[in-house]
Amino acid sequence: MAISRRAFGLGLLGASALATGGYLALSGRPEFRGLLGQSTKLFGFLGGEKQAFVEDVDVVNALKSRGIDLDARVAGSVEMVREPALLSQNPQFLWPSSAIMVDIARQSGVKIRRDQVVLNSPIVVYSWEPVVDGLKSSGLVTTGMDGHYELDLLSLLNAIIDQKNWSDLGVGTLYGRARIVSTDPNRSNSGFMFSGLVLSLLSGDVPDQTALDKFGERASEIFISMGLKSSSSGKLFDQYLAGGFGAEPMVVGYENQLVEWILADPQRWQRIVDAKGPKPVILYPRPTAYSAHPLITIDPESDQLLEAMLSDQLQELAWTKHGFRGPLGSVTGAANSAIAGLLPAEVSAVLPIPSANVMLRFLERLAGHEASLLG
Numbered sequence: 001m002a003i004s005r006r007a008f009g010l011g012l013l014g015a016s017a018l019a020t021g022g023y024l025a026l027s028g029r030p031e032f033r034g035l036l037g038q039s040t041k042l043f044g045f046l047g048g049e050k051q052a053f054v055e056d057v058d059v060v061n062a063l064k065s066r067g068i069d070l071d072a073r074v075a076g077s078v079e080m081v082r083e084p085a086l087l088s089q090n091p092q093f094l095w096p097s098s099a100i101m102v103d104i105a106r107q108s109g110v111k112i113r114r115d116q117v118v119l120n121s122p123i124v125v126y127s128w129e130p131v132v133d134g135l136k137s138s139g140l141v142t143t144g145m146d147g148h149y150e151l152d153l154l155s156l157l158n159a160i161i162d163q164k165n166w167s168d169l170g171v172g173t174l175y176g177r178a179r180i181v182s183t184d185p186n187r188s189n190s191g192f193m194f195s196g197l198v199l200s201l202l203s204g205d206v207p208d209q210t211a212l213d214k215f216g217e218r219a220s221e222i223f224i225s226m227g228l229k230s231s232s233s234g235k236l237f238d239q240y241l242a243g244g245f246g247a248e249p250m251v252v253g254y255e256n257q258l259v260e261w262i263l264a265d266p267q268r269w270q271r272i273v274d275a276k277g278p279k280p281v282i283l284y285p286r287p288t289a290y291s292a293h294p295l296i297t298i299d300p301e302s303d304q305l306l307e308a309m310l311s312d313q314l315q316e317l318a319w320t321k322h323g324f325r326g327p328l329g330s331v332t333g334a335a336n337s338a339i340a341g342l343l344p345a346e347v348s349a350v351l352p353i354p355s356a357n358v359m360l361r362f363l364e365r366l367a368g369h370e371a372s373l374l375g
Contacts, residue, residue: 038067039064039067039068039069040068040069040301040304041069041070041071042068042069042070042071042072042092042093042301042302042305043072043073043092044072044091044092044094044095045072045074045075045080045091045093045094046072046074046080046094046095047075047077047080047095047096047097047189047233047293048076048234048235049121049254049256049257050095050097050119050293050324051072051234052260052264052322053318053321053322053324054070056317056321058317058321059314059317062308062313062314062317063308066304066308068304068305068308070305076184076187076188076189076231076232077096077097077098077101077189077192078096078101078185078186078187078189078192078363079187080096080101081101081104081108081110082104082105082107087108091298092297092298092299092301092302093295093296093297093298093299093305093306094110094295094296094298095293095294095295096189096293096294096296097189097190097233097254097291097293098189098192098193098292098293098294099294100196100353100355100356100359101294102294102296103355103356104356105296107356107360110296110298112296112297112298113297113299113300113302113303114296114297114303114306115295115296115297116295116310117292117293117294118293118295118306118309118310118315118327119293119309119324119326119327120290120291120293120325120327120329121254121255121256121290121291121293121323121324122284122288122290122291122329122347122350123190123193123194123197123252123253123254123255123285123288123289123290123291124253124254124255124283124284124285125151125153125180125250125252125253125282125283125285126237126240126251126252126253126258126280126281126282126283127245127249127251127281127283128244128245128249128278128279128281129245129278129279129281130171130245130278131171131173131174131245131249131250131281132149132281132283134166134170134172134174135151135156135169135170135171138169138170139155140152140156140159141283144284144344147341148282148284148344149281149282149283150283150284150285150286150349151283151284151285151286152286153201154201156169156180157198157201157202159178160179160180160222160225161221161222163177164177164178165178166178166249171249173245174246177225179225179250180222180226180250180252181226181236181250181251182194182226182229182236182251182252183229183230183231183233183236184229184230184231185363185366186363186367188230188231188233189291190233190252190253190254191233191252192363193353194289195219195223195359195362195366196353196359196362197287197289197351198219198222198223199211199212199215199219199353199358199362200351200352200354201287202215202218202219203215206351206352206354207354207358208354208355209357209358212358212361212362212365216362216365217365220365220369223366223369233257234257236251236252237251237258237261239251240253240280241261244278245278250283254291255282255323255325255343255347256322256323256324256325257323258280258323258342259322259323259339259342259343260322262339262342263320263321263323263336263338263339266336266338269338270338282342284347284349286349287350287351289350289352289353290350292327293324310327319331320336323339323343329346330345330346331343
């Protein structure tokens, strides 16, 4: 049956209306922006512990579907919020690894549009079975109700300051003085967070300037004893795995680092579990500190990245593939069988770290010690 020109025209008009309506409906959905050719390239800095997450093909594709093409370059959390050499590059966003970095960014003159914590990971201590067995015998490590190891960090810090040997702490397999290693607090966030935790523990409260004057030197001794410190949490974790319990008996890091490493190759982890050699162990300091990862938007276009990272899809990928907890410190999805039972569902023993002004003064003190040692 022949179709009249009028009917044909009405059909085209109807199809056009449907297409326009469909486009408008999809354009209002951020997860479909990329499919409609709406792409925005965003440049900024993030902490190295999130590099594998943003480079994950599933994360890349999820962002592309939302029209986001990410140019995220790795920088130390402390550096990115206060180093003129980085800020002069006009980043559209900053993604450090501590909520206190937002205050430091403001003090550095960063024009912040929005900031919100999108990921969380508690500060932990990585060690090895032979070391943990010794520390258990001396009471420095205990087993919590959920079966996870808890570290009496204050007692360990006092032992290190008092120059106790490993053998004094029950670890007969190691020689020399007991030590714990973190990254450089003036460059990397895990070291920064640990320095705040050390200062708070030694002062017995969240310290103010008076407490810093009283306990700052004692806290500094912990970091002086470390010697040369890495500028990156990722590099330190790699050193820990490569060096073994003899070279790196205790290092400070993020909970998600071992999880991410396991999930990258579950069969490799199973071989380690089945082998007779020393195995990596996560110790949860009691108390510890949460490393919150706030996304700071500077350019209006970077707001869409913040919204994307808070979506259910990206939150689930962050936990199930990279071990990052959600904004409130909770898990956001079912755990892979390879890490089943490895992490506690909640970390409740958390101590606040000092204010930005106290921390900056403490960093200046640590930098002064480093300079005097080098000089």
